[in-house]
Amino acid sequence: xxxxxxxxxxxxxxxxxxxxxxxxxxxxxxxxxxxxxxxxxxxxxxxxxxxxxxxxxxxxxxxxxxxxxxxxxxxxxxxxxxxxxxxxxxxxxxxxxxxxxxxxxxxxxxxxxxxxxxxxxxxxxxxxxxxxxxxxxxxxxxxxxxxxxxxxxxxxxxxxxxxxxxxxxxxxxxxxxxxxxxxxxxxxxxxxxxxxxxxxxxxxxxxxxxxxxxxxxxxxxxxxxxxxxxxxxxxxxxxxxxxxxxxxxxxxxxxxxxxxxxxxxxxxxxxxxxxxxxxxxxxxxxx
Amino acid sequence: xxxxxxxxxxxxxxxxxxxxxxxxxxxxxxxxxxxxxxxxxxxxxxxxxxxxxxxxxxxxxxxxxxxxxxxxxxxxxxxxxxxxxxxxxxxxxxxxxxxxxxxxxxxxxxxxxxxxxxxxxxxxxxxxxxxxxxxxxxxxxxxxxxxxxxxxxxxxxxxxxxxxxxxxxxxxxxxxxxxxxxxxxxxxxxxxxxxxxxxxxxxxxxxxxxxxxxxxxxxxxxxxxxxxxxxxxxxxxxxxxxxxxxxxxxxxxxxxxxxxxxxxxxxxxxxxxxxxxxxxxxxxxxxxxxxxxxxxxxxxxxxxxxxxxxxxxxxxxxxxxxxxxxxxxxxxxxxxxxxxxxxxxxxxxxxxxxxxxxxxxxxxxxxxxxxxxxxxxxxxxxxxxxxxxxxxxxxxxxxxxxxxxxxxxxxxxxxxxxxxxxxxxxxxxxxxxxxxxxxxxxxxxxxxxxxxxxxxxxxxxxxxxxxxxxxxxxxxxxxxxxxxxxxxxxxxxxxxxxxxxxxxxxxxxxxxxxxxxxxxxxxxxxxxxxxxxxxxxxxxxxxxxxxxxxxxxxxxxxxxxxxxxxxxxxxxxxxxxxxxxxxxxxxxxxxxxxxx
Numbered sequence: 111x112x113x114x115x116x117x118x119x120x121x122x123x124x125x126x127x128x129x130x131x132x133x134x135x136x137x138x139x140x141x142x143x144x145x146x147x148x149x150x151x152x153x154x155x156x157x158x159x160x161x162x163x164x165x166x167x168x169x170x171x172x173x174x175x176x177x178x179x180x181x182x183x184x185x186x187x188x189x190x191x192x193x194x195x196x197x198x199x200x201x202x203x204x205x206x207x208x209x210x211x212x213x214x215x216x217x218x219x220x221x222x223x224x225x226x227x228x229x230x231x232x233x234x235x236x237x238x239x240x241x242x243x244x245x246x247x248x249x250x251x252x253x254x255x256x257x258x259x260x261x262x263x264x265x266x267x268x269x270x271x272x273x274x275x276x277x278x279x280x281x282x283x284x285x286x287x288x289x290x291x292x293x294x295x296x297x298x299x300x301x302x303x304x305x306x307x308x309x310x311x312x313x314x315x316x317x318x319x320x321x322x323x324x325x326x327x328x329x330x331x332x333x334x335x336x337x338x339x340x341x342x343x344x345x346x347x348x349x350x351x352x353x354x355x356x357x358x359x360x361x362x363x364x365x366x367x368x369x370x371x372x373x374x375x376x377x378x379x380x381x382x383x384x385x386x387x388x389x390x391x392x393x394x395x396x397x
Numbered sequence: 398x399x400x401x402x403x404x405x406x407x408x409x410x411x412x413x414x415x416x417x418x419x420x421x422x423x424x425x426x427x428x429x430x431x432x433x434x435x436x437x438x439x440x441x442x443x444x445x446x447x448x449x450x451x452x453x454x455x456x457x458x459x460x461x462x463x464x465x466x467x468x469x470x471x472x473x474x475x476x477x478x479x480x481x482x483x484x485x486x487x488x489x490x491x492x493x494x495x496x497x498x499x500x501x502x503x504x505x506x507x508x509x510x511x512x513x514x515x516x517x518x519x520x521x522x523x524x525x526x527x528x529x530x531x532x533x534x535x536x537x538x539x540x541x542x543x544x545x546x547x548x549x550x551x552x553x554x555x556x557x558x559x560x561x562x563x564x565x566x567x568x569x570x571x572x573x574x575x576x577x578x579x580x581x582x583x584x585x586x587x588x589x590x591x592x593x594x595x596x597x598x599x600x601x602x603x604x605x606x607x608x609x610x611x612x613x614x615x616x617x618x619x620x621x622x623x624x625x626x627x628x629x630x631x632x633x634x635x636x637x638x639x640x641x642x643x644x645x646x647x648x649x650x651x652x653x654x655x656x657x658x659x660x661x662x663x664x665x666x667x668x669x670x671x672x673x674x675x676x677x678x679x680x681x682x683x684x685x686x687x688x689x690x691x692x693x694x695x696x697x698x699x700x701x702x703x704x705x706x707x708x709x710x711x712x713x714x715x716x717x718x719x720x721x722x723x724x725x726x727x728x729x730x731x732x733x734x735x736x737x738x739x740x741x742x743x744x745x746x747x748x749x750x751x752x753x754x755x756x757x758x759x760x761x762x763x764x765x766x767x768x769x770x771x772x773x774x775x776x777x778x779x780x781x782x783x784x785x786x787x788x789x790x791x792x793x794x795x796x797x798x799x800x801x802x803x804x805x806x807x808x809x810x811x812x813x814x815x816x817x818x819x820x821x822x823x824x825x826x827x828x829x830x831x832x833x834x835x836x837x838x839x840x841x842x843x844x845x846x847x848x849x850x851x852x853x854x855x856x857x858x859x860x861x862x863x864x865x866x867x868x869x870x871x872x873x874x875x876x877x878x879x880x881x882x883x884x885x886x887x888x889x890x891x892x893x894x895x896x897x898x899x900x901x902x903x904x905x906x907x908x909x910x911x912x913x914x915x916x917x918x919x920x921x922x923x924x925x926x927x928x929x930x931x932x933x934x935x936x937x938x939x940x941x942x943x944x945x946x947x948x949x950x951x952x953x954x955x956x957x958x959x960x961x962x963x964x965x966x967x968x969x970x971x972x973x974x975x976x977x978x979x980x981x982x983x984x985x986x987x988x989x990x991x992x993x
Binding site for chain 1: 601610613616619621638640641643649653654655657658660664667668669780825827828832833835838846
């Protein structure tokens with residue numbers, strides 16, 4: 111490993127299964143840059159994803175990568191971090207993976223505050239199953255499963271995360287690479303659970319939330335915004351105007367590992383043979 | 398006079414203290430040098446509802462209940478009404494008649510009645526309502542001819558941790574009970590006598606504790622679970638002990654999270670397990686398939702209870718065998734091992750962890766409520782002799798946990814390399830050069846997702862080959878009885894106890910039998926079963942379910958056998974020996990087909 115890392119150090123030779131023009135390319139490339147900029151060694155990165163177009167990303171990142179089942183990336187990532195807190199643990203999923211099937215895990219991972227970075231690649235549709243509505247689809251969105259228009263209100267995952275006690279909250283846009291790299295770097299560097307929702311357009315199925323739509327309907331928080339003010343974060347996120355981008359909230363709070371692990375030694379390096387006299391003293395209680 | 402053989406049932410409302418008192422007397426009997434088995438039969442509620450706790454003590458080994466109850470300690474009338482029919486003629490009932498009386502119509506004349514106002518004595522004489530149960534121990538002790546000194550000594554020892562005052566109060570309560578018997582019933586013997594013999598330095602342990610303890614000693618350092626009866630004890634035990642040994646236990650938000658966390662920890666290189674029961678297993682099924690295809694070593698303890706759906710959470714059943722073996726979409730290698738005693742539970746937990754890592758697949762430790770929540774006496778455990786075999790693990794450099802400590806070279810290392818035994822060298826995050834994708838979708842030997850037809854077939858074969866490679870490492874069944882007997886019995890799990898007892902009694906009545914306690918249920922030990930039933934004219938498969946799941950499995954694998962009979966029980970309670978003896982005798986004396 112060279113002393114200075116470049117995004118290429120995190121690249122695999124695996125050919126992509128994403129459609130040309132997919133927003134997910136922007137997420138992948140920003141992630142590689144962020145990891146390189148932070149000087150992370152691929153051997154110390156554990157990357158976990160679920161299923162769907164977003165889930166494919168684990169195959170394109172040169173690290174220890176885990177492609178699990180739909181919606182369950184966060185329990186896996188939480189356990190990886192508990193098992194070895196020396197690893198940089200990143201999880202990624204889509205709006206369906208994280209906010210639908212994995213919604214329960216999402217809320218509880220946030221609540222536990224493990225030092226895990228969670229990237230939600232939001233395209234407001236189910237891409238890999240050919241364009242059905244998702245939890246973040248706009249009301250009225252017409253798809254195969256919503257032929258008369260999606261009758262539900264979209265879910266605001268960041269508000270849910272904030273309510274559940276997220277300690278780092280950001281939103282980026284996959285077509286704004288520089289800013290996205292910056293958000294991801296801050297999220298990965300944050301000690302605690304960090305969520306970065308990335309608006310990542312689906313060029314094949316979502317004809318509403320297009321690149322042009324996001325350029326038109328988003329804005330970046332300016333320097334006057336105070337990301338330590340939780341009430342301001344809520345207000346900003348529930349505002350019905352244009353969609354805000356940037357870091358909404360950050361807070362220092364003890365992580366799950368801080369509280370659950372009694373030992374500085376990672377669990378994976380704990381002695382397995384243990385102390386026989388201590389095992390014997392357990393047995394004595396049953397004598 | 399019946400010496401050193403008794404089955405006592407404590408019955409009352411949940412919260413009355415039947416379980417605590419039962420535990421206490423179980424401890425006393427163990428200290429007296431007797432063999433003890435306990436069986437909890439409690440409702441799925443916290444307060445109220447009839448609860449009972451069976452404690453069987455005798456000189457000879459026993460891992461199950463007797464045919465009938467010798468002594469019922471009834472804290473209320475409901476307990477008498479519920480269990481009067483299970484009483485052995487000649488047995489006796491201790492009844493708290495403080496506020497209720499026994500109606501004449503249920504008062505069987507072939508049992509002895511000892512009515513004692515336990516609550517009244519506790520309140521008026523001892524000024525402590527809490528000792529009502531301990532008074533019943535004094536009454537019981539006096540009625541079964543126990544040496545008072547032994548009883549007082551043991552009660553004092555059991556309460557010692559709580560301080561002198563508590564010891565004094567409880568010994569006082571025992572004495573009050575003994576005195577009441579002397580005053581009211583004189584030296585009228587109950588017909589039972591329990592005497593102290595040598596305490597051979599043994600343990601009294603619950604099955605779930607043995608599993609957790611065995612796993613800890615064998616290097617389990619991560620557990621995730623979701624509370625569910627009757628498996629919760631394992632998570633609670635681990636939550637107490639894992640942090641003290643460098644590990645961590647997590648109460649997950651649900652079973653899906655629990656199994657995925659277990660997989661995540663195992664992927665990271667920690668020996669990891671989860672424990673659940675039927676409904677939880679259903680939820681875990683998705684991720685168990687993932688562990689199979691990712692070749693990640695996880696141990697899933699299944700503490701079976703009565704289903705389907707939420708069924709009867711606190712009752713025993715063996716109806717999840719089909720689910721464990723055949724559940725899940727697609728096909729993965731997995732193994733199912735099942736202990737028949739508390740002692741085996743300890744060693745099987747350790748074995749499961751070794752098998753999981755050696756063969757990199759999900760291993761099920763299958764037990765059921767009648768074993769996992771029962772206590773039994775057992776010899777001291779030989780934990781010093783336990784070997785930890787981590788298989789083909791390439792751990793951190795200088796990391797002493799792995800017995801494979803080699804280096805890996807990126808570009809050359811293939812996580813899912815094709816090998817003769819189907820097991821590929823496993824590398825964990827943090828090891829340089831081992832970076833790879835663990836993909837739940839079909840992948841090639843390097844972990845790259847592919848739907849190539851040749852690769853698919855080869856990968857399936859590689860994974861399933863492990864089932865053959867592991868055969869020698871799987872526990873063989875235990876064989877009991879007369880090897881030349883023409884009547885063969887097959888069963889697993891908690892039924893070992895009542896079946897072994899049935900063998901002796903069938904033999905005494907002139908029917909020679911042999912019994913195979915299956916300890917590996919999957920991959921199905923075809924040769925073992927075939928060898929065992931060779932020469933048998935009748936085969937009886939004993940199990941706690943309605944459809945005869947093991948019976949059917951044997952018919953499918955070994956062949957249709959018209960001389961096979963299924964002995965089934967599915968009312969939520971464990972077999973009593975007579976419930977095995979009678980159907981066998983009935984079948985043999987009728988015109989059922991025998992192998993000719």
